[in-house]
Amino acid sequence: MLTKELILEILNKFYLDNQEVDVVSSGSIKNIVIYGNEINVDLEVTNPTLKSKNVIRENLLSFLKSNIDQKIELKINFIVGSSKKENKIYNPQRKISNISNIIAISSAKGGVGKSTVTANLAVSLSKMGFNVGVLDSDIYGPSMPIMFDVEEQKPLAVTIDGKSKMKPIENYGVKILSIGFFTKKDEAVIWRGPMASKALNQMIFDADWGELDFLLIDLPPGTGDIHLSIMQSLPISGAVVVSTPQNVALIDAKKGVSMFKKENINVPVLGFIENMAYFTPEELPRNKYYIFGKHGVQNLSNDMKIPFLGEIPLIQSVREAGDYGIPASMQDSTNIEEIFKNITKNMLSQLLIRNKELPKTEVIKITTMSGCSS
Numbered sequence: 001m002l003t004k005e006l007i008l009e010i011l012n013k014f015y016l017d018n019q020e021v022d023v024v025s026s027g028s029i030k031n032i033v034i035y036g037n038e039i040n041v042d043l044e045v046t047n048p049t050l051k052s053k054n055v056i057r058e059n060l061l062s063f064l065k066s067n068i069d070q071k072i073e074l075k076i077n078f079i080v081g082s083s084k085k086e087n088k089i090y091n092p093q094r095k096i097s098n099i100s101n102i103i104a105i106s107s108a109k110g111g112v113g114k115s116t117v118t119a120n121l122a123v124s125l126s127k128m129g130f131n132v133g134v135l136d137s138d139i140y141g142p143s144m145p146i147m148f149d150v151e152e153q154k155p156l157a158v159t160i161d162g163k164s165k166m167k168p169i170e171n172y173g174v175k176i177l178s179i180g181f182f183t184k185k186d187e188a189v190i191w192r193g194p195m196a197s198k199a200l201n202q203m204i205f206d207a208d209w210g211e212l213d214f215l216l217i218d219l220p221p222g223t224g225d226i227h228l229s230i231m232q233s234l235p236i237s238g239a240v241v242v243s244t245p246q247n248v249a250l251i252d253a254k255k256g257v258s259m260f261k262k263e264n265i266n267v268p269v270l271g272f273i274e275n276m277a278y279f280t281p282e283e284l285p286r287n288k289y290y291i292f293g294k295h296g297v298q299n300l301s302n303d304m305k306i307p308f309l310g311e312i313p314l315i316q317s318v319r320e321a322g323d324y325g326i327p328a329s330m331q332d333s334t335n336i337e338e339i340f341k342n343i344t345k346n347m348l349s350q351l352l353i354r355n356k357e358l359p360k361t362e363v364i365k366i367t368t369m370s371g372c373s374s
Contacts (some may be wrong), residue, residue: 010072038073044081099212104239110221113275114242118218119147123329124344126173130213136178138220139196143182149325165208197229210245225257235361238270245296249336310343
């Protein structure tokens, strides 16, 4: 007698071509109904083409006949489901055990100097004696190769434990990986989300970062696919939000904080940094001109009860340093070097509090979001 239990037991050893587990364990079998010698199966597949369905029907019928010693008929009701392969670009089980702290530098708005801040925080940490790496995750507008004066260099391949890995480029005591190393500087990167996520996956897990005290992740503007991919991949210790003081930027800064605070993301925000806070002309060293508004980020910090890490004035030499590939923090005995040093110390203080009072951040387990909710 054919029974549903017998068919399930047999199909427990049948695999679809695109699956790593059998059709029963994977949940692809939705229902089985037996009418005499007729077997009716509801089967979920990810490839809706007629050719694929015919191949599955032939393979499944052949497999059943080889395990059932009687004449049978097979009818399959194909249910088209979503591909599960895309959800496995980032595997929550993969971890980087040799990196102590991972800090995301974020600004939901572009043009506020987030990459400049990231580069200078990295150099400040290095000068304090820490082992530091920077992952430039801005796939569509990478800037770290320019800011570290390594634009013409290419990561080499090294063999680690029998596996080929990328060796990050190093300058000023900081290890750097960026999509900018692998693309032509005059060509736009025109990739959809999954392809960009795959590139990030390779720079994270297929790289020989070595032992790092800090990995700073320079996030792109916005609160989109790249941000989710990073947080699905790595346990972020904390986030730092950079903004300029004007209202247009502050609105986006709030959105950035909101993303990190979502229940299914839950990344601690270590603090705000106010960039381009004011301008002081050389000929009027006692004057401060608040071109973009006065203390906007400081006020937002107070309103949201998030620590204020410091302010960076609008200084021409900071812009020039980034363009020339020598971060301003490299300029010893200067006011700007001291400013970044103090901001870095404040960030470290908040990180110590975070590590003492909160459990380790886990990679988020979502696959799709609408309005940042699973």
